[in-house]
Amino acid sequence: MDPLLLGLLAALALIMFLLSGMPVAFALGFTAILFLIIDDGIGAFDVVADTLFGSLDEFALLSIPMFLLMGSAIAASRAGSDLYEALDRWLYRIPGGLLISNIGACGVFAALTGSSPATCAAIGKMGIPEMRKRGYPASLATGAIAAGGTLGILIPPSITMIVYGIATETSIGRLFMAGVLPGAMLMLLFMAWSWFYAYKNGYHFVEKDKHYSLRDKLIVLPKILPFLLLIALVLWALYGGVATPSEASGVGAMVSIILVMIIYRVWQPTVLWEIVRSATRESVMLMMIIGMAGLFSYMMSSLYITQGIAEWIAAMDVNRWQLLIYINIFLLLAGLFLPPVAVILMTSPTLVPIIIQAGFDPIWFGVMLTLNMEIGLITPPVGLNLYVINGIVKDVELKTVLWGALPFMLCLVFGIFLLAMFPAIATWLPDYLMGPVF
Amino acid sequence: MNTFIRLTSGLSRILGIIAALLLIIGVLVVCQMVFLRYGLNKSTSWQTEFVTYVLIASTFLGAPYVLLTRGHVNVELVPLMLGPKSRFILALFAYSTSALLCFVLTYYSFLFWHEAWVEGWTSDTVWGPKLWTIYLSMPVGFFVISLQYLADLLCLITGRELPFHIADVNEEAA
Numbered sequence: 001m002d003p004l005l006l007g008l009l010a011a012l013a014l015i016m017f018l019l020s021g022m023p024v025a026f027a028l029g030f031t032a033i034l035f036l037i038i039d040d041g042i043g044a045f046d047v048v049a050d051t052l053f054g055s056l057d058e059f060a061l062l063s064i065p066m067f068l069l070m071g072s073a074i075a076a077s078r079a080g081s082d083l084y085e086a087l088d089r090w091l092y093r094i095p096g097g098l099l100i101s102n103i104g105a106c107g108v109f110a111a112l113t114g115s116s117p118a119t120c121a122a123i124g125k126m127g128i129p130e131m132r133k134r135g136y137p138a139s140l141a142t143g144a145i146a147a148g149g150t151l152g153i154l155i156p157p158s159i160t161m162i163v164y165g166i167a168t169e170t171s172i173g174r175l176f177m178a179g180v181l182p183g184a185m186l187m188l189l190f191m192a193w194s195w196f197y198a199y200k201n202g203y204h205f206v207e208k209d210k211h212y213s214l215r216d217k218l219i220v221l222p223k224i225l226p227f228l229l230l231i232a233l234v235l236w237a238l239y240g241g242v243a244t245p246s247e248a249s250g251v252g253a254m255v256s257i258i259l260v261m262i263i264y265r266v267w268q269p270t271v272l273w274e275i276v277r278s279a280t281r282e283s284v285m286l287m288m289i290i291g292m293a294g295l296f297s298y299m300m301s302s303l304y305i306t307q308g309i310a311e312w313i314a315a316m317d318v319n320r321w322q323l324l325i326y327i328n329i330f331l332l333l334a335g336l337f338l339p340p341v342a343v344i345l346m347t348s349p350t351l352v353p354i355i356i357q358a359g360f361d362p363i364w365f366g367v368m369l370t371l372n373m374e375i376g377l378i379t380p381p382v383g384l385n386l387y388v389i390n391g392i393v394k395d396v397e398l399k400t401v402l403w404g405a406l407p408f409m410l411c412l413v414f415g416i417f418l419l420a421m422f423p424a425i426a427t428w429l430p431d432y433l434m435g436p437v438f
Numbered sequence: 439m440n441t442f443i444r445l446t447s448g449l450s451r452i453l454g455i456i457a458a459l460l461l462i463i464g465v466l467v468v469c470q471m472v473f474l475r476y477g478l479n480k481s482t483s484w485q486t487e488f489v490t491y492v493l494i495a496s497t498f499l500g501a502p503y504v505l506l507t508r509g510h511v512n513v514e515l516v517p518l519m520l521g522p523k524s525r526f527i528l529a530l531f532a533y534s535t536s537a538l539l540c541f542v543l544t545y546y547s548f549l550f551w552h553e554a555w556v557e558g559w560t561s562d563t564v565w566g567p568k569l570w571t572i573y574l575s576m577p578v579g580f581f582v583i584s585l586q587y588l589a590d591l592l593c594l595i596t597g598r599e600l601p602f603h604i605a606d607v608n609e610e611a612a
Contacts, residue, residue, distance in 0.1 A: 017535065020528055021517040021602050023510030026536040033542065048543065049550035049576060056494045059486050065461055065493060066468065243472065246489070250468025273458075280458040281509040283493075284500035288510065291497065339511050381515045 003308030010035050024342050029292035032299040039303050055294020059246055060166050065283035066249035067157050070256045071113030072279040077264040080109055080122030086220040089212045096198025099144055100191045102127040106148025107187045110155045111231050116377055120149035120388045128393050138396045143404025146385040147190055150374035155183035160340045164366045167345055168352045172245045173238045177430040178363050189411040226259050286341055293345035306350045313354050320358040335376025367426040375412045378405040446589040447506055449582055454503025460496035464489045484565035491572045498579030502586045517602045529601030537587035540580050547576035
């Protein structure tokens with residue numbers, strides 16, 4: 001059968017199984033095995049277990065549960081609210097300052113946990129009630145946190161970047177570095193929009209009766225500085241080429257648990273167990289998707305579908321920018337339905353060779369892909385962050401959160417344009433710090 | 439039947455605890471490795487391979503527990519749009535398809551494990567551990583997920599649990 005037709009059928013089958021409500025991992029695995037049998041008969045079963053094991057047999061994958069553990073330790077403590085408090089004390093004089101400090105807190109917490117839902121939950125629990133109390137509309141308050149949370153997968157350390165790095169054999173350290181400036185850029189875009197909106201609608205809210213002295217401002221720092229220092233150290237170890245991501249994240253996980261125990265006196269066995277439990281659940285879920293996606297891409301390439309698609313796109317003879325627009329639309333659509341990790345694993349083995357062929361930088365493309373996935377996190381029908389927010393503030397309708405997140409989604413789209421026009425936003429920092437690739 | 443459901447969820451929980459413990463072991467070994475390598479400037483031999491295998495075992499053994507606690511992400515778009523009856527039918531389809539996959543994987547990963555055991559495969563590194571010990575996590579994990587899916591199917595058919603665990607809007611309000 002023609003590889004392209006086969007590919008189309010596989011895609012349709014996968015969509016059908018996904019929409020049936022099967023776990024994403026099993027939908028991938030089932031489709032993969034089904035098409036292997038169609039092509040090769042029962043004999044195809046012989047390679048299944050070996051392939052599944054092989055796609056997880058990779059030392060770098062260890063950084064995923066380690067970073068998850070680091071994040072869940074920090075998320076279980078009051079670090080989120082302390083961070084929030086600190087930023088509020090420093091920024092309360094700016095118009096819309098509370099919004100801005102919330103988005104900033106999201107950005108920093110994203111760096112600490114590497115997880116979008118955890119960021120939304122930790123900052124949102126504190127930030128949204130406070131913002132509403134001070135008169136910000138519910139839509140703006142919830143939308144800002146939902147959007148701020150998406151930074152979790154862009155600002156390093158980021159799980160999706162690790163997965164992209166492994167799937168495409170690009171340097172994880174370089175990818176992490178490439179996420180820093182785009183992350184800062186998006187944070188500024190989000191803040192600019194919030195400031196503009198607050199200014200235009202008269203939400204100045206410079207609290208005249210409130211005053212924080214320098215002492216008040218400094219006194220909140222000791223609690224959060226160790227965590228910021230930890231992140232800085234982990235990243236330094238990575239970029240300095242001192243340690244591999246797995247080593248840095250393993251030590252990071254250990255140190256963050258110890259820090260949480262010392263600073264926040266989290267030593268009750270039930271709480272500690274909960275930290276490990278939630279990291280394990282998250283890790284198993286992601287690793288299962290990674291394993292099954294490995295099976296899926298094995299099927300795609302042994303049926304020549306991957307190669308067929310690549311040849312087909314090459315034969316289309318569109319210019320590289322048109323190609324990029326098509327790829328972005330495709331990624332955006334995929335991201336609306338599927339978790340970022342699944343999208344990356346399913347598409348990058350096919351897309352990245354095409355992207356390189358067209359003369360684009362794979363590191364830069366990883367950032368681009370992540371921005372697309374961020375949009376998916378705050379856009380229905382799946383929009384994980386919207387639901388997390390909806391779960392925290394039960395009296396605000398999902399519709400309101402959605403409308404509040406919409407302008408931030410447009411900021412993300414704008415961010416993608418900027419990144420396409422000025423690739424250096426992503427590539428300058430890694431090239432500067434680690435030297436050019438070639 | 440109740441006993442079967444209880445036993446299965448008990449088994450999933452035990453494996454879940456083992457998976458979490460494996461993860462802790464992984465953290466400790468990584469720290470030990472980093473200490474040896476960067477603290478004492480010694481070379482490390484078995485650690486890299488060991489933690490990779492520990493993580494794989496944790497994944498397969500933890501999977502039934504994650505199913506039990508609804509941690510495997512899925513796309514709930516269509517189930518949410520459907521009425522109770524069609525949602526039930528869709529849940530039957532989704533659960534049994536997943537169960538079928540897990541049974542098939544149990545069988546073939548068992549064969550894979552068995553071959554490694556009979557032939558005495560070892561990994562081709564200096565440490566060279568017996569591979570069957572690591573492969574064992576696959577058939578065990580998939581077998582228990584299969585059981586867990588059977589238990590879920592039973593709960594679904596007997597009406598003990600709602601399809602996809604989605605409560606109707608009216609019920610939720612009540």
